[in-house]
Amino acid sequence: MTDVHIVGAGIHPFGRHDGKTGLDQGVFAINEALADAGVVWGDMQFAFGGSSAAGNADAVLPRLGLTGVQFINVANGCATGGSAILSGYWAIKSGEFDLGLVVGFDKHPRGAFNADPEEWGLPAWYGEAGMMLTTQFFGMKIQRYMGLHGIGAETLGLVAEKAFQNGAKTPHAWRREPVGLNVIMSSDLVSDPLTKYMFCAPAEGGAALVLASDRKMRELGLAGPRVRSAAVRTRVNGSFEVFSPSLEIERGPSPTELASKAAYEMAGLGPADIDVIQIQDTESGAEIMHMAENGFCAHGEQEKLIHDGATRLGGRMPINTDGGCLACGEPIGASGLRQVYENVQQLRGRSGARNVEGARLGYSQVYGAPGLSAVAILEA
Amino acid sequence: MSQRPLADGLYRLVDGAPRLLGGRRKSDGKLAFPLPQGAQGELYEPVELSSDGVLWSYTVQRFRPKTPYAGPGDDKSFRPYAVGYVELPGQIIVESHIATTDFNALRIGQPMRLTLMPFRREPDGTDVMIYGFKPATQTQEELTAS
Numbered sequence: 001m002t003d004v005h006i007v008g009a010g011i012h013p014f015g016r017h018d019g020k021t022g023l024d025q026g027v028f029a030i031n032e033a034l035a036d037a038g039v040v041w042g043d044m045q046f047a048f049g050g051s052s053a054a055g056n057a058d059a060v061l062p063r064l065g066l067t068g069v070q071f072i073n074v075a076n077g078c079a080t081g082g083s084a085i086l087s088g089y090w091a092i093k094s095g096e097f098d099l100g101l102v103v104g105f106d107k108h109p110r111g112a113f114n115a116d117p118e119e120w121g122l123p124a125w126y127g128e129a130g131m132m133l134t135t136q137f138f139g140m141k142i143q144r145y146m147g148l149h150g151i152g153a154e155t156l157g158l159v160a161e162k163a164f165q166n167g168a169k170t171p172h173a174w175r176r177e178p179v180g181l182n183v184i185m186s187s188d189l190v191s192d193p194l195t196k197y198m199f200c201a202p203a204e205g206g207a208a209l210v211l212a213s214d215r216k217m218r219e220l221g222l223a224g225p226r227v228r229s230a231a232v233r234t235r236v237n238g239s240f241e242v243f244s245p246s247l248e249i250e251r252g253p254s255p256t257e258l259a260s261k262a263a264y265e266m267a268g269l270g271p272a273d274i275d276v277i278q279i280q281d282t283e284s285g286a287e288i289m290h291m292a293e294n295g296f297c298a299h300g301e302q303e304k305l306i307h308d309g310a311t312r313l314g315g316r317m318p319i320n321t322d323g324g325c326l327a328c329g330e331p332i333g334a335s336g337l338r339q340v341y342e343n344v345q346q347l348r349g350r351s352g353a354r355n356v357e358g359a360r361l362g363y364s365q366v367y368g369a370p371g372l373s374a375v376a377i378l379e380a
Numbered sequence: 381m382s383q384r385p386l387a388d389g390l391y392r393l394v395d396g397a398p399r400l401l402g403g404r405r406k407s408d409g410k411l412a413f414p415l416p417q418g419a420q421g422e423l424y425e426p427v428e429l430s431s432d433g434v435l436w437s438y439t440v441q442r443f444r445p446k447t448p449y450a451g452p453g454d455d456k457s458f459r460p461y462a463v464g465y466v467e468l469p470g471q472i473i474v475e476s477h478i479a480t481t482d483f484n485a486l487r488i489g490q491p492m493r494l495t496l497m498p499f500r501r502e503p504d505g506t507d508v509m510i511y512g513f514k515p516a517t518q519t520q521e522e523l524t525a526s
Contacts, residue, residue, distance in 0.1 A: 111446065114445070114446035114447060114448070116448065117448060123387060123414060123417065124387070124448065125386045125387035125390065126414075127447075127448030127449065127450075128386060128448055128449065128450035128451075129386060129449075129450075129451075129477070129499070129510055130441060130445045130449040130451050130461070130463075131463055131475055131476075131477070132448070133441065133445055136439050136441060136463055139439030139440075140437040140438060140439045140463075140464065140465060141437070143437050143438060143439055143488070144436065144437035144488060147437075147488045188442065189440065189442045190442055190443065191439040191440065191441065191442065192438075192439050192440040192442070192483065193439075244475065245413060245414055245474070245475050246402075246412065246413035246414075246472050246473060246474045246475060247436075247465060247472070247473040247475075248472065248473070249467060249469075249470075249471070249472065249473055
């Protein structure tokens with residue numbers, strides 16, 4: 001089977017862009033990715049695209065050219081971007097195709113997401129009662145985790161502080177000003193123990209990647225990181241997921257633990273090999289829990305690692321080097337692709353002030369409702 | 381002073397005390413909450429869940445949720461409310477409103493007891509009731525023992 005490489009990467013800056021549709025931002029990202037690789041839209045043999053709130057992803061086609069290319073719309077919640085990459089990876093890995101594109105873009109209304117119980121197979125009263133909120137789920141998940149593993153509230157604040165510091169060094173980030181720990185800790189509570197600055201916000205943006213087989217890459221004289229592995233896993237019995245009116249007493253592994261394990265095995269690598277890390281930080285607590293679920297430390301070790309600065313730029317496990325969801329916001333369709341875009345930039349030494357010197361292996365993990373996780377490992 | 385539940389089939393009164401209704405899957409005895417309705421409901425038989433448990437986790441809803449939330453008032457009159465998961469030992473962990481405004485006193489592992497609480501008042505004066513768990517100083521077993 002052939003190796004799969006990322007030979008082009010493009011992004012439309014995340015944030016709020018009045019006067020620009022989500023589609024505009026997706027097309028922008030695609031053109032950036034094609035130009036980065038030095039190929040044209042007509043060269044693409046396939047495309048996978050996702051958008052949650054900005055219309056059909058394949059609406060980019062008339063803008064780019066109706067070439068007859070097979071374009072498949074991908075929808076997998078917050079892990080849509082990760083799922084699009086996996087689809088493109090398989091398409092080339094299978095030997096069926098040599099060159100293609102994955103894209104994600106979005107544009108959400110301001111404020112927290114609201115969900116329709118019926119779409120999730122849940123009774124109407126659950127929504128009416130005010131218990132069907134992602135923000136509550138995140139508050140309760142980290143509340144229990146902090147209680148079980150002895151993690152203090154200030155650690156949540158340090159995660160957000162680092163995110164905004166990294167965002168300040170990232171051209172594609174939305175929040176580009178550092179925010180002090182005191183401001184983070186004393187800002188309004190959204191869902192205890194999480195304050196306003198500890199939550200990411202729905203946003204806008206687009207990201208795209210051009211994927212090529214090893215052979216095609218050489219033929220075209222291109223270069224780019226190799227995808228060592230990509231995996232998606234969904235929830236199993238006993239995992240604690242969003243929108244659950246009840247849970248089983250017997251607890252089980254999370255989809256992130258399963259996807260992570262699969263990706264390491266596929267790549268023949270372990271957490272200690274990784275140089276630069278992007279993990280889902282919907283809120284500060286998610287980054288803390290995902291550090292352990294992705295194998296970078298044991299449960300409870302985060303407290304010391306974060307206080308010691310291990311996860312900052314220059315630390316021994318730099319996490320969310322572009323500020324993650326906290327600094328970039330979360331356009332659902334694009335979020336997982338942003339993580340991979342950031343790793344591509346890091347591995348190519350193009351990250352400027354946030355560059356992780358000599359990084360060879362990059363890890364990304366995106367998590368989505370109602371309980372799935374997508375992991376990709378890249379090698380320079 | 382009439383009352384109605386937020387939804388049918390959520391709870392029933394047994395000797396004047398509320399009991400949550402869960403479902404026991406006929407094939408393997410596995411518990412579910414809420415009691416599945418419709419076609420899926422045919423696979424379950426109703427079961428009254430324990431009204432005593434311990435707090436498994438909790439948070440406080442600090443802003444008025446968007447629709448489909450159908451609570452009282454508006455953004456201005458909104459009062460934060462606590463929600464949590466309560467473990468009913470040997471049965472299941474259920475999500476619930478927590479009947480307290482003393483949010484800082486909540487602790488994982490504390491005993492909780494099922495109650496009914498007014499959720500909102502309809503224009504005709506009917507109180508729409510919702511189940512909730514309130515902090516209990518002692519469990520039923522401890523009360524019996526003493």
